[in-house]
Amino acid sequence: MSKITNLNDFLSKLEAIVNIDSGTVNTQGVTKVALTLQSFYKEAGFYTEIVDLGPSVGNGLFVTNCKDADSYDVLLVGHMDTVFKEGEALKRPFKVVGNKAFGPGVFDMKDGDLIILWALSKLDPEQLKKVKIAICFNPDEETGSTKSSAWIDDIAKKSRYALICEGQSELGAFTSQRKGISHIDIKLKGRGAHAGACPEKGRSAINAMANCIQRINALANENVTVNFGVIQGGLIANAIAEDCFARIDVRFWTSKQCDEFFAKFKKEFETPFGQDIKANYDVLLINPAMEEFEKTEELKQKIAAVAKKLSIKTTFVRSGAVSDGNHISQTKTPVLDGFGGIGGDAHTESEWLDLDTVETKANLLKEFFVSLI
Numbered sequence: 001m002s003k004i005t006n007l008n009d010f011l012s013k014l015e016a017i018v019n020i021d022s023g024t025v026n027t028q029g030v031t032k033v034a035l036t037l038q039s040f041y042k043e044a045g046f047y048t049e050i051v052d053l054g055p056s057v058g059n060g061l062f063v064t065n066c067k068d069a070d071s072y073d074v075l076l077v078g079h080m081d082t083v084f085k086e087g088e089a090l091k092r093p094f095k096v097v098g099n100k101a102f103g104p105g106v107f108d109m110k111d112g113d114l115i116i117l118w119a120l121s122k123l124d125p126e127q128l129k130k131v132k133i134a135i136c137f138n139p140d141e142e143t144g145s146t147k148s149s150a151w152i153d154d155i156a157k158k159s160r161y162a163l164i165c166e167g168q169s170e171l172g173a174f175t176s177q178r179k180g181i182s183h184i185d186i187k188l189k190g191r192g193a194h195a196g197a198c199p200e201k202g203r204s205a206i207n208a209m210a211n212c213i214q215r216i217n218a219l220a221n222e223n224v225t226v227n228f229g230v231i232q233g234g235l236i237a238n239a240i241a242e243d244c245f246a247r248i249d250v251r252f253w254t255s256k257q258c259d260e261f262f263a264k265f266k267k268e269f270e271t272p273f274g275q276d277i278k279a280n281y282d283v284l285l286i287n288p289a290m291e292e293f294e295k296t297e298e299l300k301q302k303i304a305a306v307a308k309k310l311s312i313k314t315t316f317v318r319s320g321a322v323s324d325g326n327h328i329s330q331t332k333t334p335v336l337d338g339f340g341g342i343g344g345d346a347h348t349e350s351e352w353l354d355l356d357t358v359e360t361k362a363n364l365l366k367e368f369f370v371s372l373i
């Protein structure tokens with residue numbers, strides 16, 4: 001039996017998957033994590049299925065206690081990829097120091113992938129018969145879940161609730177809203193000229209971009225941020241720059257705010273950024289916001305009630321970073337995030353997981369399952 005019944009079981013399984021390099025582009029590594037998790041869940045008595053999401057990403061893994069169900073009480077989501085390069089696990093393998101664990105992905109979010117198993121292990125067979133649980137482990141969250149979001153959303157649509165098992169920085173602080181993101185490339189074209197001999201013939205794309213930066217930044221407000229993260233333009237100091245390029249990051253709390261921003265953004269492009277300047281833009285990516293709907297309140301109350309039973313004070317926080325909760329939110333299935341372990345410094349070498357609270361988080365999930373019966 002590969003159930004998790006204590007912290008040592010949890011740690012030995014966590015060690016096994018943390019020590020497999022699984023940066024998103026390392027498709028073999030991610031698939032190896034999927035196969036390892038599959039063996040754990042299968043041995044613990046659950047139905048498992050490897051999911052092929054195309055050649056550019058590793059395999060996904062689907063787990064359930066209720067094969068062939070038309071609907072689920074809850075969908076849990078965990079990702080198996082990390083942001084780290086190949087060789088990272090060899091360089092700094094899993095280790096425990098005092099009450100903390102370290103290693104690539106130890107908190108983001110290989111811990112969450114196993115806290116689910118610990119929580120399921122706490123249910124008795126009778127309870128497992130009365131609740132329908134689906135779990136999606138995806139291979140590409142760190143690059144935006146581009147190949148896995150449709151698969152996850154299909155199952156989310158059949159689920160009453162969805163919980164994302166990313167970590168928490170503080171016990172009880174669940175994420176109920178996440179900003180959406182849009183990336184936009186702006187290309188301005190002017191006219192090149194010698195800066196000394198005939199500057200009057202030139203139309204500087206860089207000067208136009210300076211104007212563009214001011215005008216587009218002015219569209220930001222308390223809910224919408226605009227960041228010109230990349231600027232490239234010109235070739236040499238003594239030539240008027242013909243081209244200038246910018247990539248911007250725009251973030252918003254709701255799709256309404258996104259639509260309002262884009263309406264104003266498009267309008268800005270109707271007025272030239274400089275004389276004879278041609279302006280174009282491409283929208284590269286829009287991650288929808290993770291929004292709260294009416295039914296989210298019901299889920300929040302359920303979580304708060306379960307947490308209270310365990311003497312955990314619940315708060316619901318907003319975050320500027322995205323997770324799989326963002327695209328799930330578009331299915332209108334109520335979704336909350338933060339059901340993994342407590343820790344910090346994700347995406348850095350000092351990433352850590354607090355070992356004192358892992359079982360508490362497993363208990364919380366277990367009690368939530370019981371509340372659905």
Ligand SMILES: [Zn+2]
Pocket residue numbers: 079108109141166
């Ligand atoms: Zn994560």
